[in-house]
Amino acid sequence: MSKIRVLLADDHDLFRQGVRRLLEGVSDLEIVGEGRTGEETVRLVEDLVPDIVLLDITMPGLSGIDAARLIKTASPRTGVIMLTVHADEEFLFEAIKAGAMGYLLKDASPDDLVRAIRLIYGGEGLLAPSMAAKVMREFARTREAKELAGVLNPLTVREIEILQHVAEGLANKEIAHKLSISERTVKNHLSNIMEKLHVNSRTQAAVYALRSGLVPPPSR
């Protein structure tokens, strides 16, 4: 069985070792390398082509956001999950625009981390719900929201409903179950949504919807 190949990127040795120890016990994951700086991480991605990079936002030298961008350029199919201590909404949107598909706080549980890795590997984006709430508070009903109206009104009510569940952190299968439709149908809706919004990931779509106030922050 091929394992999900994960690269760890964090300048704090203790944190990196802790995550390594955690993930080593998981049967479908494999740590293929560790980077201590943004530049080192990008080089490792070019060499190793991992499936997933766990990327700390604040490493010395190259910023986490720039590193994410370079990683996606070097290896477009590598999923990038950004890890951060602080819930910083300004970084969230920049991270999503740079191509990160997931964003987790470092105080997430080990289960959350493993789940995030599997979800992103499966092609699904993820938002930490507490982050989503912060983004919503900061950006809802601003001038930017009005600018986004033209971008967002090609959406239908059903599509908003699906984006709401994406913003809550549900996987496609869970959304399908909740709405009593097939997973295929959920995926079709998401394709349509991403096309209408000119974005490349379901996470980007959910962030647009949250920022504009169109989708309320998740209640969790």
Added chain:
Amino acid sequence: MTRIRVLLVDDNAGFRQRLARLLQMEQDMEIVGEAADGSEAIARARELRPDVVLMDFRMAGMDGVTAGRLLVQEHPSVRVLILTAYPGALDRDRLRRDGLAGLLIKDQPAAEIAAAIRLPQAS
């Protein structure tokens, strides 16, 4: 700027809230109220005097077309747009003869629903 005043009527609260949020993004209209059935729609229309009423076709109690007809009789300048999931079930010409302004599919993009709200005569 005077905004088009819209009353939203649908028995599904989730649908109502999502549609309201989509339409609130349009700068030239505002959702002035909501109702969950036909008789509530008539009561709220009396209070709020909306310009446009978006009315779900299939509701418990009084259905959307009946409520729409009554609304238009009471407030001839109100435009009532019927919202339905199943367009085939309704006859647009019949609706027009009843004084209703038009028919919208629930699954249409919000931009098209907003356009219909703006038109002086929706089709």
